[in-house]
Amino acid sequence: MAFREVNSKMVEATVMPGQRLFSQRGAMLAYKGEVSFTPNIQGGQGGVMSMIGRRLANEATPLMTVEGAGTVLFGHGGHHVHVISLTGDTLYVEADRLLAFDGTLQQGTMFLGSQGGVMGMVRGQVTGQGLFTTTLKGHGAVAVMAHGGVFEVPITPQRTVHVDPQAYVAHHGDVRNKLSTALGWRDMVGRGSGEAFQLELSGSGSVYVQASEEKL
Amino acid sequence: MFRLQGSKVLAVDVTGDAVKAKNGSMVAYDGQMAFKKLSGGGEGIRGMVTRRLTGEQMTVMEVKGHGTCWFADRASEINLVALQGDKLYVESSNLLATDAGLRTGTTFTGLRGASQGNGLFTTTVEGHGQAAIMSDGPAVVLRVSAQYPLTVDPGAYIAHQGNVRQSLQSGVTFRTFLGEGGGEAFQMRFEGDGLVYVQPSERNTIAGDV
Numbered sequence: 378m379a380f381r382e383v384n385s386k387m388v389e390a391t392v393m394p395g396q397r398l399f400s401q402r403g404a405m406l407a408y409k410g411e412v413s414f415t416p417n418i419q420g421g422q423g424g425v426m427s428m429i430g431r432r433l434a435n436e437a438t439p440l441m442t443v444e445g446a447g448t449v450l451f452g453h454g455g456h457h458v459h460v461i462s463l464t465g466d467t468l469y470v471e472a473d474r475l476l477a478f479d480g481t482l483q484q485g486t487m488f489l490g491s492q493g494g495v496m497g498m499v500r501g502q503v504t505g506q507g508l509f510t511t512t513l514k515g516h517g518a519v520a521v522m523a524h525g526g527v528f529e530v531p532i533t534p535q536r537t538v539h540v541d542p543q544a545y546v547a548h549h550g551d552v553r554n555k556l557s558t559a560l561g562w563r564d565m566v567g568r569g570s571g572e573a574f575q576l577e578l579s580g581s582g583s584v585y586v587q588a589s590e591e592k593l
Numbered sequence: 594m595f596r597l598q599g600s601k602v603l604a605v606d607v608t609g610d611a612v613k614a615k616n617g618s619m620v621a622y623d624g625q626m627a628f629k630k631l632s633g634g635g636e637g638i639r640g641m642v643t644r645r646l647t648g649e650q651m652t653v654m655e656v657k658g659h660g661t662c663w664f665a666d667r668a669s670e671i672n673l674v675a676l677q678g679d680k681l682y683v684e685s686s687n688l689l690a691t692d693a694g695l696r697t698g699t700t701f702t703g704l705r706g707a708s709q710g711n712g713l714f715t716t717t718v719e720g721h722g723q724a725a726i727m728s729d730g731p732a733v734v735l736r737v738s739a740q741y742p743l744t745v746d747p748g749a750y751i752a753h754q755g756n757v758r759q760s761l762q763s764g765v766t767f768r769t770f771l772g773e774g775g776g777e778a779f780q781m782r783f784e785g786d787g788l789v790y791v792q793p794s795e796r797n798t799i800a801g802d803v
Binding site for chain 1: 598599600601602617618619620621622623624626628654665666667668
């Protein structure tokens, strides 16, 4: 495990020669040993094409490559940090929530319209995710940021989970998500319960939810 | 059944009964749930009018269904309060959820409300059941007994329960008028027997400025 939670808002990463780490630019708090930080113009992995892809998708966050030998402390903006370890499955997360991740993970961009067509695009707009989201795939650990603590809700085929779009952080596994609406006449006359839109997640995997309805 | 998941998330197992919660505070649920806004805090026409008049506005929704529902609000810390027939006084903005066995209402607080910076009225919760209240930072529960009265900064007060009398205490001296006050011109004094919930943070109050 490359990341160790020091407290709820900081993670410590161990860097060893030959192993790379990506982190949000400027998120380093302190380090020990011989560690170098190089700004990553491409905004992550892949070649120029994936860089253009991210730019177009507006999923380009300034990242830096961390290399060397030592330990690095990461934290950003006083946000809560949660470490998720992946074992071969794919994590879907918003790029600006990424604090740091292992270089062994494969980074990609996903078009929300590809999952659910037009409704997927609508969903992206409602949740403020935009039309694209970042995917991380492989074996390794990811540190994600959230406002307030993060808790994990398991999803099983018998157990569909609904999440407030504003409190949604990330999900992994074989999960289908769709935007479900509970719009009634009450919402039209301004008497809504404030829960008109929900993300419906079904399949098997888990979803990470933050204890707040605030975006980062 | 209310339980805490961490300190900032409230998990409620709903089994057909109706839980009242702050509007829009649901973050996730599984199973089947329906959310309905209750006008006037679900206290009927009279309660609705009272709330309008007193400015002790509370937008509440009713959650009904089967499954687990998770609530959280702007990453505030959550405290569970169990009530056995006694009354809890809490600011409506600090009340997150109440279970089916509890009734809510409004009560007049007098001058202390004004010093606290949240109006002359406060919300009461009574009955048998559990309530969840929110605080900015983890709250401490302080016991008030006959021998040990308690004095609290109005900005840090969040709720109290039990048989407690409260009064406003002022430490205004000529220094306060010279702008040399210590920032603690007003305090809330509790006497009797009960519990007071205090948060490690101060709201902006008139009392805090002088």
